[in-house]
Amino acid sequence: MSYDIALLPGDGIGPTVVDAAVPVLDAAAAANDVDVETTRYDWGTQRYFDTGAMMPEDGLDRLASFDAILFGAVGHPDVPDHIPLDGLILPIRKRFDQTVCRRPAVLFDGVRSPLRAYEGGDIDILVFRENTEGEYADVGGREHRGFANEVAVQSAVYTRRSTERIVRAAFEAATERSGHLTNVTKSNAQAHGMVFWDDIVAEVSEEYPDVDVERLLVDAASMDFVRRPDEFDVVVASNLFGDILTDVGAIVTGSMGLAPSANIDPGNDHPSMFEPVHGSAFDIMGEGVANPLATVLSGSLMFDHLGEEAAASALWDVVADQLADENAPRTPDLGGDSTTEAVATDLRGRL
Ligand code: NAI
Ligand code: MG
Secondary structure, eight states: OOEEEEEEEEEEHHHHHHHHHHHHHHHHHHHTOOOOEEEEEOOHHHHHHHHHSSOOOHHHHHHHSSSEEEEEEOOOTTTTTTTHIIIIIIHEEEEEEOOOOOOEEETTHHHOOSTTTTTTTTTTEEEEEOOOBTSSSSOEESTTTSSTTOOEEEBBOOOOHHHHHHHHHHHHHHTTTSSSEEEEEEETTTTTTTHHHHHHHHHHTOTTTOOOEEEEHHHHHHHHHHGGGOOOEEEOOOOHHHHHHHHHHHHHOOGGGGGGEEEEOTOOOSSSSESSSOOOOOOTTTTSSSOOHHHHHHHHHHHHHTOOOOHHHHHHHHHHHHHHHSSSOOGGGGGGOHHHHHHHHHOOOOO
């Protein structure tokens, strides 16, 4: 099969990791009879500086005809953080109905967790994060700027459609995995949206009698991601809570540079988008040492979504193989001193 993939490398380490990962994806595709055509769009903060917009006005229309999107990261030290997000990534997730954000957090063999008790294979969590609404809905306002009575309102939005979609995706995954699902909310303090969310979980759970549902409040869940990460399997959470928990999941499994993610339109009406969990990493940008593995693993999730299982496993397995090899190059986040390029070149050799 042949696929048209849009590349949006973005800012900071985004282009570093995307440019390193794409040849690895190409090699895995070629070895498995998959044909990939990429089109690169340099949309991001540089474009914002030049034109006042992160992407062209018809940017979303241009992306609509692709089979999938591979995204790097956005964010620039001289621009308030909400501008790149609101100008590029959030509109893509929302307009393309990418309700289901799927984020694995796996402790690979050969990777050291900052938690003493765990070694490769011990942690394997799959977080489902609602990705188009919740706390990240663009609903609110500010009044009386600069005055003593200044007020800001930021509302969270939970629709039955999207909540059912994310919850159902999590139950489906739990059915295929261990049958254990953790529902993370804050229903004690947010009695409207989060209790509605719990009601949807209870409704959908009737369709999945074999899945056992554990309930956790997000503060306790954050603690337990550190205290007992090995006991989690599938986790479902709102947009904000899923965002926070997946950074915790990334670091307890070794590095932000290893955490992939899939933003999926469950209706398949629009392209889905695949991206590392991390951002543009101001502290290491321009140094050529960003870990490209999160992006390569995101490529694996992309091929899996496209139905190209052989290419998907090839990518996942080659990353696992490299991490398990103590003589393989590693970027500094994993304790090594290799460059992004050296890691990617080694992966291509292994493929
Ligand atoms: P970040 O994820 O960029 O960095 C957090 C820490 O993880 C830093 O110490 C960084 O060096 C490290 N790190 C991240 N990716 C790495 C990689 N591939 N290899 C090695 N180390 C890596 O989060 P931060 O610092 O909060 O945000 C920086 C900018 O990125 C901000 O403008 C933020 O808004 C934006 N951001 C964008 C996202 C996106 O485009 N999807 C997601 C998260 C943040
Ligand atoms: Mg995040």
